[in-house]
């Protein structure tokens with residue numbers, strides 16, 4: 001064969017392999033291009049426009065646009081959010097089928113922790129450190145949502161949060177980039193399942209891009225100002241993990257980052273997301289965030305806002321009307337190119353093709369499937385399972401817990417005891433009814449057996465009346481054991497729910513004092529979507545259980561833990577401060593030049609003269625009804641090249657009398673580095689179940705990825721030197737440690 005033919009043939013094979021490598025199912029790119037060619041500019045702009053479905057507003061409702069069904073028929077809408085149910089979504093899709101090109105709508109919904117069967121709030125699930133359980137929770141939520149006509153969930157929220165005053169800390173995975181990245185991956189995989197196009201898969205959405213959780217003062221929507229190195233070290237990793245897991249969409253954030261509103265950030269949306277990371281999905285704004293650039297003072301009107309956003313890589317406009325009202329003129333004025341519009345439309349149409357909506361716009365609109373799929377018993381069982389795994393045992397002095405089935409009587413006291421739908425927490429949907437939610441009272445009734453249950457509310461959540469105290473104390477005196485169910489109102493965390501004072505609200509702590517004064521054994525359950533401050537209770541209550549908001553199966557899960565049917569295994573994914581004055585406080589901090597040498601060291605050290613230095617409860621803290629012994633740590637070697645690795649192994653033994661789960665955590669510290677590195681960073685963990693007396697060997701592999709960090713040039717590097725290796729049951733409960741050296 002002559003040379004020319006050879007080259008020709010190899011070119012042919014290269015082109016074929018290129019097509020095969022890049023091919024999506026059934027030539028979607030070609031179908032997108034063919035449709036794009038038929039579309040008018042107005043129809044293209046319509047695809048970039050998202051309206052609220054008026055079932056529930058999750059943001060400030062702007063001026064009405066008249067009948068949205070008519071707008072859809074005119075081809076002015078690409079997506080609708082906040083519509084629930086097959087019947088409702090079908091009506092809107094039928095309107096889209098009356099448009100000239102019959103481009104189907106995308107239906108988006110905040111399916112954050114469950115659709116009909118509500119699961120624990122995301123921060124609670126994060127406390128399980130159980131990726132399989134977290135993925136399963138998202139998988140079930142997606143299965144139900146897809147059966148309910150939803151194509152797209154605005155989840156997972158992957159914002160790192162180090163400030164518990166910020167109400168949206170409830171929606172994420174806490175303060176740690178490593179744990180947060182694993183959870184982001186689990187949730188994306190759960191929501192998207194075997195891939196778009198499957199009838200039980202929905203598009204996931206990594207949000208809020210980015211650094212929204214670093215709002216100054218923990219005040220929602222507030223500015224964020226940080227070094228790019230901190231951005232890359234702490235806030236971007238969970239987004240990159242979501243992208244690597246194949247997340248279909250991103251949502252940008254309300255905040256300005258270093259003076260640029262995220263919706264207008266070319267750096268975030270094009271340089272990082274679309275160029276450096278190669279993101280092929282699309283970016284939706286947050287509710288009205290494009291128009292809010294005017295409030296930021298970044299632009300003077302919606303015309304300029306639309307120009308800034310679309311040129312920065314924001315593909316879809318949620319609810320600001322900036323795109324639908326201004327993009328045509330921006331194109332005419334040559335401020336926005338048709339090419340830019342086409343790129344955004346291409347990204348959105350591609351997802352609609354991948355979902356199969358062009359083949360059948362009603363494929364998610366089956367009333368029969370909706371009835372068949374929602375609230376399956378196995379979904380309810382899964383919700384109970386992950387709820388139990390999310391409950392954190394903060395304290396258990398004098399072994400008050402688990403409760404004995406032979407207890408004569410238990411007094412259930414407090415404002416949370418009989419709550420029902422509130423257990424679903426913030427960002428839960430009004431699907432299903434309250435009877436599906438199990439209160440603490442109901443859960444205890446299921447398991448109390450011969451034990452007599454007494455009840456007194458004692459006080460309300462936020463009021464200051466002590467009128468119920470006498471009855472509560474009297475009820476406590478009649479019981480053998482007291483279980484108090486206290487906490488925040490479910491909607492005291494969530495969007496636009498920042499608190500300057502995160503104490504247990506009202507006069508609840510005084511009620512706890514009054515009941516503890518009876519001398520009875522008291523267990524305090526704390527319901528919240530954030531770390532709260534409850535210093536006196538933490539010091540005086542013998543047993544404290546953090547129950548977060550656990551969803552439909554709350555009452556059963558809590559009773560399972562209180563009676564020891566499930567031995568608590570959860571660990572805090574976020575630091576609990578002693579008081580608001582300590583905020584921000586997080587475990588992976590730098591050492592400073594004057595680190596305190598003891599908790600009360602104030603002698604020219606970085607500390608407060610009026611407060612201990614440690615948090616009230618540390619990242620990774622969580623007790624069990626049993627005990628675990630760590631020993632026999634071994635390193636395969638004491639030094640490694642960056643191309644090499646070190647295997648660390650150690651034994652864990654269950655030295656108590658209950659079977660239980662333990663999360664063994666690996667922390668590393670780079671002892672000398674420029675720039676400096678935190679005093680410890682979570683780099684691996686293993687959750688393992690052990691029977692009483694059982695011993696297992698755990699191994700972690702240390703490679704350069706666990707040692708790398710960003711330098712001031714934002715290069716990801718490693719530096720040779722010594723590292724401290726710590727194995728712990730919590731970030732402040734290190735059981736084993738050793739050192740190793742990274743060689744050049």
Ligand code: GLC
Pocket residue numbers: 058059081110154207286287495
């Ligand atoms: C809200 C939230 C965002 C949510 C969106 C749609 O304002 O910030 O997380 O997905 O609007 O409800």
